[in-house]
Amino acid sequence: MSVPPGSIIVSDWHRFPDSREFFSRILHNKKRRKFGLLEAPMMPPHMNVDIVRYKVFISGKTGVGKSALAARLAGLDFPKMHYETTGIETTVVFWPVRLKESGRVLFFRFELWDCGESAIRRFDHMLPSCKEQVDAILFLFSFTDRGSFDDLSNQITRITESSDRVVKLVVGTKRDRKRRNTFSRSLGSSDLQSGR
Ligand SMILES: Nc1nc2c(ncn2[C@@H]2O[C@H](COP(=O)(O)OP(=O)(O)OP(=O)(O)O)[C@@H](O)[C@H]2O)c(=O)[nH]1
Ligand SMILES: [Mg+2]
Numbered sequence: 001m002s003v004p005p006g007s008i009i010v011s012d013w014h015r016f017p018d019s020r021e022f023f024s025r026i027l028h029n030k031k032r033r034k035f036g037l038l039e040a041p042m043m044p045p046h047m048n049v050d051i052v053r054y055k056v057f058i059s060g061k062t063g064v065g066k067s068a069l070a071a072r073l074a075g076l077d078f079p080k081m082h083y084e085t086t087g088i089e090t091t092v093v094f095w096p097v098r099l100k101e102s103g104r105v106l107f108f109r110f111e112l113w114d115c116g117e118s119a120i121r122r123f124d125h126m127l128p129s130c131k132e133q134v135d136a137i138l139f140l141f142s143f144t145d146r147g148s149f150d151d152l153s154n155q156i157t158r159i160t161e162s163s164d165r166v167v168k169l170v171v172g173t174k175r176d177r178k179r180r181n182t183f184s185r186s187l188g189s190s191d192l193q194s195g196r
Contacts, residue, residue: 007100008099008100008101009097009098009099009100010097010098010099010100013096013097013098019096019098022041022049022096022105022107023096025041025042025043025094025096026041026094026095026096031075032074032075032076032093034074034076035092035093035094036092037090037092037111039092040094040107040109041094041096041107049096049105049106049107050106050107051094051106051107051108051109052106052107052108052109053109053111054108054109054110054111054135054136055111055113055133055134055135055136056110056111056112056113056134056135056136056137056138057113057115057130057131057134057136057137057138058070058112058113058114058115058137058138058140059130059137059138059139059140059155059159060117060139060140060141060142060148060155060173061117061140061141061142061145061147061148061151062084062116062117062118063082063142063145064140064141064142064145064148064173065140065142065173065174066085066114066115066116066117066140067083067085067089067114068173069138069140069171069173070089070091070112070114071091073091073093073110073112074091074092074093074112084116084118085114085115085116085119086116086119087115087116087119087123087126088113088114088115088119088126088129088130089113089114089115090111090112090113090114091111091112091114092109092110092111092112093109093110093112094107094108094109094110095107095108095110096108113130113134115127115130127159131159134166135166135167136166136167136168136169137159137160137166137167137168137169138169138170138171139152139155139156139168139169139170139171140170140171140172140173141170141171141172141173142172142173142174143172143173143174143175143177144174144177145174152170156168
């Protein structure tokens with residue numbers, strides 16, 4: 001049975017007072033703490049909070065905004081200049097959630113894998129490492145680059161197989177830089193739907 005999005009967790013739990021104790025574990029001076037690959041939020045021993053891990057691969061043409069998205073999801077500023085990512089960079093993002101039915105609290109741990117497009121082309125082992133045991137792939141296109149959108153279906157077929165049980169999500173970047181006459185004006189909402 002398929003479950004509609006948002007029906008399992010309380011999606012706006014971060015607004016409720018009882019979430020504060022948990023969010024304080026991922027925040028420092030109102031900013032997100034940085035977590036290394038082996039680190040996790042510290043909880044008092046009597047509060048047994050399980051961690052659910054997801055590996056997320058961010059895919060897209062060079063300059064489309066993969067590193068910027070990873071930084072933004074981690075609550076960090078991203079550089080205004082384009083610095084090509086020369087290999088794989090991982091970013092760990094924790095987010096506490098409350099399950100709707102049981103009221104149980106969990107920490108989601110997203111491990112974001114960001115690999116520069118040119119590194120993928122240059123080194124054969126990069127893509128298989130990013131795809132290994134991946135749970136979700138974000139396919140990025142930029143609202144300022146029609147080519148990045150047209151290339152999406154190629155990318156999805158190149159990176160995934162139809163038998164994959166990986167969640168696939170299409171994400172548009174640089175919407176804030178969208179000018180009049182950029183291609184987004186000619187796209188219908190059905191073009192922009194994400195697929196599995
Ligand atoms: N205004 C605006 N700029 C963005 C956005 N996302 C990315 N950028 C800019 O686009 C440029 C390229 O972004 P990156 O995140 O470095 O691109 P990338 O996909 O990681 O590129 P490679 O590492 O070469 O594969 C940078 O100058 C970012 O500041 C956005 O949503 N809005
Ligand atoms: Mg990059």
